Amino acid sequence: MSALIQALRAALDYRQPLLAELHAQGTDCYRLFHGSQEGAGGLTIDRYGPQLMVQSFHSSLAREDLLALHAAVEHALQLSLLLVYNDRSQGNSRIDRQDPIYRAEEAALADLVGHEWGLNYRVRGRHAGQDPLLFLDLRSARGWVKRHSQGKSVLNLFAYTCGVGLSAAAGGASEVCNLDFAEGNLAVGAENGALNPQLEPMQFIQSDYFPAIRQLAGLPITQRRGQKLPAYPRLQQRQYDLVLLDPPAWAKSAFGTVDLLRDYQSLLKPAILTTAENGVLICCNNLAKVSLEDWREQVLRCADKAGRPVREWQVLPPAADFPSRDGQPPLKTLILNF
Ligand SMILES: C[S@@+](CC[C@H](N)C(=O)[O-])C[C@H]1O[C@@H](n2cnc3c(N)ncnc32)[C@H](O)[C@@H]1O
Structure with missing residues (x-):
């Protein structure tokens, strides 16, 4: 198992009690991996309702790492999530690559809805701005x-x-x-x-x-x-x-x-x-x-x-x-x- 997946597994384990609390509060938008503090600087993994938003800020993710982290999150949450990978490591480089692993499915880029404190929020994997629509x-x-x-x-x-x-x-x-x-x-x-x-x-x-x-x-x-x-x-x-x-x-x-x-x-x-x-x-x-x-x-x-x-x-x-x-x-x- 790569060091990244090991770090992600530790982050997911650490969050188990929090996730149960958040789900009970009507929240399905949260950070699953805060790389700078959890072993992979420049990488964040967030859940926005039905979507898994992976962002890299320092260097691009290798295809096998992206696949493995998606699988590790789905396994820990017992859910399938629509993957969007926004690589922000080189000035506005969110563009999909040729390799289909990096390309988000159409459904992942559609207008979706996430929840926080029982409220509905618009979720959009890519839009005119760089940051996701909810901090x-x-x-x-x-x-x-x-x-x-x-x-x-x-x-x-x-x-x-x-x-x-x-x-x-x-x-x-x-x-x-x-x-x-x-x-x-x-x-x-x-x-x-x-x-x-x-x-x-x-x-x-x-x-x-x-x-x-x-x-x-x-x-x-x-x-x-x-x-x-x-x-x-x-x-x-x-x-x-x-x-x-x-x-x-x-x-x-x-x-x-x-x-x-x-x-x-x-x-x-x-x-x-x-x-x-x-x-x-x-x-x-x-x-x-x-x-x-x-x-x-x-x-x-x-x-x-x-x-x-x-x-x-x-x-x-x-x-x-x-x-x-x-x-x-x-x-x-x-x-x-x-
Ligand atoms: C970091 S976001 C603020 C986050 C926000 N408080 C929230 O609840 O998510 C920065 C916002 O400030 C706005 N902004 C930046 N400079 C501004 C200015 N001079 N006057 C009004 N809005 C400004 C941007 O359009 C952007 O929506």
């Missing part, structure tokens, strides 16, 4: 939101495919607003809404973060000298009871730069001001090189400086399908009570 390490946060959003107004910032918004709607939120600048991501959010017709409809705002959050927070929108700003939707100043801030590590737009390493504060301060008195802000930082302690200090200091000191805070670690040997998972999540 699995944020499952704990989505669960927390579902349990704590009864009667609350909820703002989901950098909403992507609106999983947090959907969880809030399922938790009985009085109102859910998802904000993102990417039309395609919000369109998947709308599909996710339609896949759960029992829920109250969500709102979607397609806008750059900076002008949107600054208007909501009642802050001026600054223009770089000599540069005319593109048009943006006009919003009224207001606050929400529960706000989620989960930005990408780095992104540049005409309105500003999202930079979690050098400038978390310019994202955080307006989000704090948009959180109601006695409200909750959940904020995330997915940069592995930022330590939880340093970032938490920054966050608490920023809240003090904004005149909105945090009353209580709590760390929400990812679930056990994202093990971290050093106790420092890349995705850090803080729940701040004001």
Whole structure:
């Protein structure tokens, strides 16, 4: 047996109790192998409902390894799963190879449905973006939101495919607003809404973060000298009871730069001001090189400086399908009570 399959078997054994728990909760989307921590850096194996999504980030998988890992997962889960292998080891190299082993079946690339916390989510093996449509390490946060959003107004910032918004709607939120600048991501959010017709409809705002959050927070929108700003939707100043801030590590737009390493504060301060008195802000930082302690200090200091000191805070670690040997998972999540 290859070292990879041995490592995968150990990962599957370790997850048995977790998988039983997840299945009982109505979840069939989870990480089965987190290579960087489980013996094969640059390889991830995820289940998305009926699909098995294998992704390699450093080097391509050999055909016999791909076949063997598919078989090992199906054996451990006692299920057949539709295999999609996305090799991301050389810039946009997701294209199917000639060898049929690497080619996904048509059924694996069709629009599928996965489940998390009893909700339906769109699953698509390949689409315009690189990442799968649901980030699995944020499952704990989505669960927390579902349990704590009864009667609350909820703002989901950098909403992507609106999983947090959907969880809030399922938790009985009085109102859910998802904000993102990417039309395609919000369109998947709308599909996710339609896949759960029992829920109250969500709102979607397609806008750059900076002008949107600054208007909501009642802050001026600054223009770089000599540069005319593109048009943006006009919003009224207001606050929400529960706000989620989960930005990408780095992104540049005409309105500003999202930079979690050098400038978390310019994202955080307006989000704090948009959180109601006695409200909750959940904020995330997915940069592995930022330590939880340093970032938490920054966050608490920023809240003090904004005149909105945090009353209580709590760390929400990812679930056990994202093990971290050093106790420092890349995705850090803080729940701040004001
Ligand atoms: C890492 S995803 C966020 C994950 C998301 N919170 C979730 O629940 O899965 C990053 C998202 O930020 C959006 N984005 C990046 N820069 C933005 C900006 N300046 N304004 C608005 N959205 C932005 C992208 O379109 C993408 O959907």
